């Protein structure tokens with residue numbers, strides 16, 4: 001049987017081969033991973049006679065000594081990728097060192113490392129990517145000899161014309177640019193903040209032990225929270241200046257700037273848009289959650305966040321119907337979304353932050369309307385899981401035990417489905433055959449659902465599947481390529497990212513996960529294809545969380 005194959009997926013060690021000019025560093029773990037990144041003589045287009053390749057070896061990189069030999073799995077076929085794949089499982093090899101894998105008659109992989117700290121660097125880069133996204137400040141960062149720079153940008157943020165005050169403006173500087181564009185969107189800030197802060201809540205000691213290398217913008221705060229505060233400082237400015245509690249849905253120019261534009265060259269007028277009920281709810285959720293994280297370091301600022309959240313929560317209660325953004329003349333991102341799930345999340349965070357019964361009652365009522373559903377697959381337009389997760393892990397008293405049990409059961413069932421999906425996919429992709437705009441972000445984000453299940457019903461399979469998700473993003477996939485810029489084997493070179501396109505550095509800004517394919521095989525590393533190859537804060541937060549869980 002002649003089968004076109006990409007080289008065997010390995011169920012054991014390798015994750016990422018790093019980019020030049022660094023030595024061939026490879027992130028790996030001792031768990032269950034792929035060793036892709038075969039050298040050019042074994043490109044994925046090559047046709048190999050699979051039945052002839054029955055075994056594999058792992059050799060030490062320094063002296064070529066064979067340290068492990070094993071049999072390849074049987075041939076596994078998968079329709080969506082139209083491939084047959086064999087798996088080389090060397091999970092048993094756990095000795096620290098640098099290795100490569102060899103399949104007789106096929107070729108050898110790049111070198112990879114087995115060590116305890118293989119995720120550390122990737123985590124730091126993924127988190128630093130938020131810093132590099134900062135709006136309203138100059139950036140100067142050197143990565144592997146390349147200098148990434150921007151000047152202070154968007155100092156005119158923003159005008160109030162669309163919130164009823166023609167000709168007026170107020171300070172809306174700061175925050176992160178949303179993606180490959182320079183807009184700032186409240187709804188997307190919400191899910192991003194939640195995901196990052198959940199990582200902090202769960203893994204603060206591990207995160208604190210890894211330096212990101214940020215400037216001093218929030219004295220007394222741990223680095224991770226300095227970065228979050230950069231965003232909440234901006235988010236607070238999205239509230240209407242009239243004190244009503246309304247929150248602008250976004251702050252952007254009327255149209256996206258030209259593609260070859262550095263942030264500081266984007267001089268279009270930018271406006272606060274009118275409010276939406278989802279944006280108000282997401283503002284509440286993020287600020288209420290952040291207030292708890294900030295409290296030990298800065299009680300005054302924590303109170304400011306919670307007070308702002310309360311004002312907007314009260315406003316939401318007074319406005320129980322859906323209010324959508326009106327795009328009017330704007331053609332920038334819409335982030336249109338219905339609000340019951342956002343309101344539910346806001347109630348959960350308010351309850352957790354205050355312990356007040358009204359919020360608990362609101363949550364339980366809204367959760368019931370959602371039928372206590374927990375989703376395996378979720379993105380910025382579905383905040384249901386955020387509320388369910390918060391409630392499930394809360395130590396506060398007063399929960400309805402039946403609701404609590406139901407939600408926990410659904411969380412575990414959803415996580416088990418993710419595990420099962422990864423197990424049946426030849427690349428152990430935890431989303432199996434689901435593909436859409438930004439799905440790589442979901443591959444990362446899903447690990448949060450696994451981690452919550454791991455709290456409720458501890459089982460090594462959840463972390464193992466999270467490692468599968470990370471492995472997938474760093475190269476164990478159909479393309480045999482990393483999806484994270486400047487990291488891993490053969491990473492994307494042409495993300496839809498204005499900075500990367502407009503600066504004169506060869507190689508994109510580092511550490512960013514790109515959106516991914518809309519089918520199993522249609523991803524392209526092309527900067528024009530924003531639907532396949534953009535970068536975005538909500539996707540990036542999923543990657544940060546996944547790596548934090550794996551640390």
Ligand code: 9MR
Nearest residue numbers: 179180181256258259332333496530534
């Ligand atoms: O760069 C924009 C990207 O951030 C959005 O996701 C995408 C879809 O809304 O739009 C991109 O901007 C394009 C615009 O919609 C049409 N003209 C070309 C722009 C890309 O340069």
Ligand code: 9MR
Nearest residue numbers: 178179180181333334335437438534536
């Ligand atoms: O991530 C968003 C994706 O789910 C939508 O399908 C897409 C089209 O509405 O928009 C994506 O969000 C983009 C936003 O509108 C503008 N900034 C870039 C975002 C990522 O492409």
Ligand code: ZN
Nearest residue numbers: 135136153154
């Ligand atoms: Zn900016």
